[in-house]
Amino acid sequence: MLRSFLAQVFRQVVRNRSTDVNFTLERSINRVQLLGRVGQDPVMRQVEGRNPVTIFSLATNEMWRSGDGEMTSTGDVSQKTMWHRVSVFKPGLRDVAYQHVKKGARILVEGKLDYGEYVDKNQVRRQATTIIAENIVFLSDNRDKI
Incomplete structure (x- = not known):
């Protein structure tokens, strides 16, 4: 693992030295965890x-x-449901998800966010x-079964 990281850094340094632009190596995180149905x-x-x-x-x-904010409050409980589109590209995981993920199942998904564009059937972007x-x-x- 360390060897592959060092090789990756070395390749980046070589790329950076071969151009006139000065780049800084920096890490970033795009990480999502969702627990739902x-x-x-x-x-x-x-x-x-x-x-x-x-x-x-x-x-x-x-x-x-809603109410005064205390846990023992007699205020109304409100709930908001958010829907997420999940795509599985990894070959092994893709097949397992297709065969075993079922409507209503409770699962934890770990992955990353991706933003994209598409044109719908009415040619609207x-x-x-x-x-x-x-x-x-x-x-x-x-x-x-719960």
Whole structure:
């Protein structure tokens, strides 16, 4: 692991010295963890000339109590559900997700955020936010078995 990191740094230094522009090596983080329930059974799609991808939706909930802010408050409990589009490109994980992720299952998805654009069927340019899954932890089969 250290050897591959050093090789990567060496390649970057060589690239930087071969150009007139002075670059600084810096690390950044694009990391997402979502714990929620699957909203639909996954689908596998393949665009011509590209590797297949497994896609499914994941719901996460945010809950809060309105009122004076204390935990023993008699205020109303409110909930907001957010839907996330999850794409799985890694070959082994892609196939496991397609076969074993089911609607209603509680899972933990670890990955990164990806922003992109597409043109819909009405030729309108739209923006999309996707979670690119790098790991999936299965916490339950589905809502009926909890």
